[in-house]
Amino acid sequence: MKETISVGLLGLGTVGSGVIEILEDHKESIQHKTGCNVNIKTVLVNNLSKPRNLQNNETKLTDQYTDITQDPEIDVVVEVMGGIDHTLKILMEAIENGKHIVTANKDLVAQYGAELLEATQRNKCDLFYEASVAGGIPILRAILDGLSSDRIRKMMGIVNGTTNYILTKMSKEGVDFDTVLKEAQDLGFAEADPTADVDGLDAARKMTILSILGFSMPINLEDVQIKGIRGLSLSDINYAKQLGYSVKLIGVADHSENGASISVEPTLLPLDHPLSSVNDEYNAVYVYGDAVGETMFYGPGAGKFPTATAVVSDLIAVIKSLRLGTSGMAYVQPQFPKKMKTKNDTITKKYLRLHVHDQPGMLMELTKIFAQYDISFDQIIQRKADAEDERELMMITHQVSEADFERAYEELGKLSSIRSVDSVFRVEGSE
Incomplete structure (x- = not known):
């Protein structure tokens, strides 16, 4: 061992x-845990002329990734630069040269995780991606x-801090x-282009990774039903x-003998549900297992040190594998x-939530359609709409299959008494 x-x-x-x-501040602790020193030898940057404040003067800066992938002295490549196709090329080259990989890149892992894992297995390398x-x-x-040791049946959680921050501000203030999104961008919680966050793609990528591991099944991003919070x-x-x-924007991955279903969408949760109290940029994931029952994992979902902590923890795991001689053996198909x-x-x-014309027989028409597909209601609220001849209805159904609900929804569009169906959301945690 080096x-x-x-x-x-x-x-x-x-x-x-x-x-x-x-790595610098926890140097002694990491050395105690791993039995060796950890040295950042080379760092890939875009702009070499930009002033940097590196604590180790021996660390080399480069704008050529081959200085890392082809350096025989480098044991582990830590990837925190993002991107997909170009980054995949770099990591594949590093793996082919026998280097272990630690990445925080959820986009890359969700799309090409299987290929990366197979490459590391061929080359007796490790791939860790806890921070993703x-x-x-x-x-x-x-x-x-x-x-x-358990059989995981369901995973449900808040896995995108940007959307949770936006929904928290909307609810509390x-x-x-649009106003909260602009504020989130000004504070750095949201990107200049917030599409991946507010349209649910970021959360869907994370639920893909969770589903692959939790259900031991080759899930793809295309298998996730996605609906974001834009315009909520x-x-x-x-x-509500x-x-x-x-x-909340909730990712749900469910698995039974009938198969798996994965979705990301705005979801109603009971106010006393633990996920309802997860606010601002925090994340939380509920895991339901046959043996353990319900467990919940809560903490900061992003940020400099929370994410870096997960990266360094993976780095320590790589070093422990090296010490034990088990590198490349962690991947299981x-x-x-x-x-x-x-x-x-x-x-x-x-x-x-729908707007209806306030006319005799309107409710009877609605209930007739829902009854046709065996859909009953848990709660209904009716209030006067802004227009004098309209009413606004808010309804929560009992359990219903997606197929029956879609058929009923299609029938609703044919009713002359309905002006518009404004919102349709999932409801979780109430049964």
């Missing part, structure tokens, strides 16, 4: 600088190790979506409160073939 492990760092942004700080999901929360390690109305948040619910639930087998509760 006395010093040399690391090549791809990226020196917020997380990359956090990795360097943690929920920042500082060790959820992947919990699934792979702590819950490895009554600020509209304050009216829905306020009506009247019905006893909060509104998915146990089960992919089987996704049909819409007939996907059972949920639904929230609807």
